[in-house]
Amino acid sequence: MSAQVLGSTSFERPRWLRILEPLGPLAAAFALAALVLFAAGHNPIDVYTLLAVEAFGSSRRIAATLSAATPLILTGLATAVAFRAGAFNVGVEGCIFVGGLAAATVGFTFVGLPAALLLPLALVAAVLVGSLWMLVPGLLKARLDVDEVVTTLMLNFIAISLTAWLVNGPLLAPGSANSATPMIADAARLPKLMPPSTLNAGFLIAIALLGLYALWGNRTALGFETRLAGMNARFAAASGINVPMLVIKMMLLSGAIGGLAGGIHALGNVGRFVAGFSPGYGFTGIAVALLGRGSALGIFLAALLFGALANAGATIQFFSDVPIEIVDILQGTVMVFAVAQLGWIFVRRRASA
C-alpha cells in the first residue's frame, strides 16, 4: 500500500489545471447526489439552492458554517501532515476521542484555576494525548514497516471503546445516567467570537495553524524534506534524509493536531466529553485533505464546503422533507472521486500526442 495519494504528478501539469482539478470530483459527486435526490422525487437544483442559502445566507449562518468547519480544518490538516510524509494515517478519528477526553478531564478537574492557566493546560493535554496515541503506529511504521493503515484504523475503534468505558465508569459525572463527563469549568471554555453562535476561538487557532502549515511547507527545510520523503522515500533516503525519523515526527504531529481538534471540540462546542463525541470528523478530514490536495488554501476551502453541508443539512430538515443523509452521500462520493483519476483519459491522450 503506497501513500501516493496527494497528486504526486502535479509538477508536470499546467497551473490552471491544478487549480481546477478538485472541481472534477466535486462536480461528479454533486451530479451523483442529484440523481439520488431526483430518484427520491426532489428537485436537485432547489435542494442545492436551499443548502447554499442556509449555509451562507446571513452573517449568523456564515458563523454557524465556520463553526462547523473548525474541526474539519484541523482534522484535514492532521491528515495532510501525515500524508505529506508518506504515512497513510487514517487514525485521526481516534485522536479526536482521546484528545477530547483529555481536554474535558483537565477542564472539569482543575476547577479553581484561572482561565489564563486552565484553558492552555486543557489544550496542551489534548495535544499531548493525541500525539502519544500516534506514537505506537508511528514507531511501528518507521522501525518495523508495519502497515500504518491497519494499525491506525484499529486504533480508532480502540479509542472509541476505551473512552466509552472511561466515561461510563471512572470519569462518569456523578448522578448522571448517560455516558458523559461532568461539564467543564467556565474558565476552560474557549471564548465565543459571535454570541449566540457557537463560533469560538478554536476557529482562530485552526486558521493560525493553517497559516503556519503553509509557511512550513513552502519555506522550511523540514517541510521540503517531508514532501520529498512522501513523494519518493528511496530518493529521499539516498539524499541523506532520515526518512523513518521523519515519519515518526509527522505521525506525532498529525496526532497532536488531531488531539487538538478533539480538545477544541470539547472546550468550544460540547463543554464536556460524551460517548459518540465525534460524528466522524476524522474521516471527513481525510476527504478534506484529499480534496484540498494538501495545500493550506485547499484544506480551508474543502473544510468550508463540508462544514457548510453539515450546517445547512441540519437546518434544511426544518424547511423541507429532504433527508439530511444527502450530506453523507455527498461526502462519501467526494472521497471516492477525489482519489479517482477522472481526467486520466484526457491526460493519457495528451501524453501520447
Added chain:
Amino acid sequence: MMIDNVIHAAVVMTTPVLLAALGGLINRVGGLVNIGLDSMMLAGALFGLIVASMTGSWPVALLAAAAAGGVVGLAMSLAVTRLQANEIIVGLGFLVAVAGLVRFFLSSAYGSSGTLSLPDVARLPRIDIPFVADVPILGAILSGHDPLTWAAWAMVPITVWFLARTRLGLRLRAVGAAPQAARALGLNPLALRDLSTVYAGVMSGLAGAYLSIGVVGIFNEGITAGRGFIALAAFYFGRNRPWATATCALLFGFFDAFQIRMQGRGIPAELVQTLPYVMVIVVLTAVAVAGRRARARRP
C-alpha cells in the same frame, strides 16, 4: 446450561464475521484490501430483510442480499481498478456514502429514521439434529443452527481447495502477488480483481442478511456494529489462511458472546470489544519482528 448458551451464542456471532472474512480474504489474495466490507454488509442486511418480507422466502432473500452486496462490491472495485483510485480511501468513502444512502432510502421510502420493521419476514430456519441436540456442549456446537452457518463453515475447506487446486484460484493468487507477471502470462489482472471484490461483496451481503433475517428480524442502521472491521481483523490476523482466519472469527465470536453474557457483571463490555483490534496490532508487530529476525540471520 450457561456454557451451552455461551457456545451457541458464540457460533451465532461467528457466522457473519466468518462469511465477510472469507470474502475479504479472497479479495486480499487478489490484491485489494477491502476496507468497505461493512458497507456491503449493510446493503445486504437491508435488501435481505425487504425481500424476505416481500416474498416470504428466505432463499430468495439471501439471493437478493448477495446481489446487493455484490453490486456495492462491483462499484467499489471499478472505482479502484478502472479509475485508479486508492483502495483505502475508496473503502472509507463507500462506508460513508452507503450508510448515507441506506438512511436516505429508509426515510424516503419508509419514512423511518434508522430502523425498519416489516411484517411477515421469512427468517432463516434452524436445523435441529435429533439426539445430538440433547448432548451437552456438542449439541450447542452442532444443533440448532441455520443453513447459512453451515454454509459459512463449509466455505472454509472450499476456500483452501479453491486457492490451492483450482485454475481460477491460482490465477487469482498470481494476480495479487505479481500483476505485471500475470499480465505477461495473458491474464487480465483488473477483471480478476473485480471478480474477487464482487465475491467479497456477495459474502458480506450474506453476512448482513444473516444479521437482519437470521439473528434480529428487523433492520437497524447500526446492525453491523462494525463487524466488517472485525472481519478485516480476522483475515489480517489469520494472514490470509482460511482455517486460521476461521479460527480468529470463532475467537472474536466468543469474545462477542462473552461480552454479552458479562454485561452488568463487573467486566466492562467496552474493554472486551477492543480485544480483536488490539490483537491485530500485536500480531502485525510480532510478524514484523519475526520477519526482521529471519532476515538478520540470513547471510
